[in-house]
Amino acid sequence: MSDPADPSLMTRLTGKTALVTGASRGIGRAIALRLAGDGATVAVHFGEREDAAKDTVAEIERHGGSAFAVRAKLGSDDAVGALFDGLAAGLGERPLDILVNNAAYGDLAALFQGSIEAVTARQIDEVFAVNVTAPLLIIQRALQLMPDGGRIVSVSSVSARMAAPFQLAYGMSKGAIEVMTRALAHELGARGITVNAVAPGATDSNINAALQDPDLRERLSELSALRRIGRPEEIADAVGFLASDDARWITANIVDASGGAFLGPIQ
């Protein structure tokens, strides 16, 4: 059995590079910290919150890791080009070994008004531009930099497998991410590249500021088999595993990281 105190376990991504989208805050920040802690040089992508992205980079460096920040507001026409310009500036001649598609549409007010009565064409377009089109185009560009044996992990949601009528466009976008994951795993297997997704349930982050309400927290906690809200680090651990060599035989998987949310009626 491996010894958890073995320092080699903490450096198993030494020499690797990773891009984590939406790594200024929340789950993406935790993923960036985890991959950097495992030894990877991490590109910390952000949209608007440069201060928060710099804070993620500083936290990584404080622990002896290596990172740099990259700005690109996903959803706009030139976003993917800007992202890869920034990535090239930080990586230099190095390849990109690991891509984590984590950033997602963050307008909470719009997300929670996504019922069939309220949803609009504009909302669907905006959500899909950030949650579906951007990750696909980022993968397309990343493949030019990724060596055989690379890793692609996308962050989905339990919203793809449960009925959340008020999150229609968001849930549909995460369903698309899961279809993309299986299709690309099939196609990229020839290059030894694995493609997986992690699907969190309710997790403490900025997107879920509503979770500060104790009543909602209690109700959502009761919907998971483990009876609590997830922590960003718990999603990051699943991503860290999928990015590692330990997961070399795992591809096309949607790893549920929700503490067993929405499994059935609670007794």
Ligand SMILES: NC(=O)c1ccc[n+]([C@@H]2O[C@H](COP(=O)([O-])OP(=O)(O)OC[C@H]3O[C@@H](n4cnc5c(N)ncnc54)[C@H](OP(=O)(O)O)[C@@H]3O)[C@@H](O)[C@H]2O)c1
């Ligand atoms: N939290 C949950 O309960 C939960 C549950 C299931 C799935 N998820 C998924 O987990 C992932 C992370 O969510 P989170 O809760 O950590 O969100 P969060 O705390 O709101 O952080 C979102 C991150 O994405 C970036 N981002 C958002 N829109 C962007 C855009 N248009 N362009 C560039 N960057 C953008 C933000 O950058 P800035 O800081 O610069 O704005 C930020 O770094 C998402 O895919 C989400 O759907 C979350």
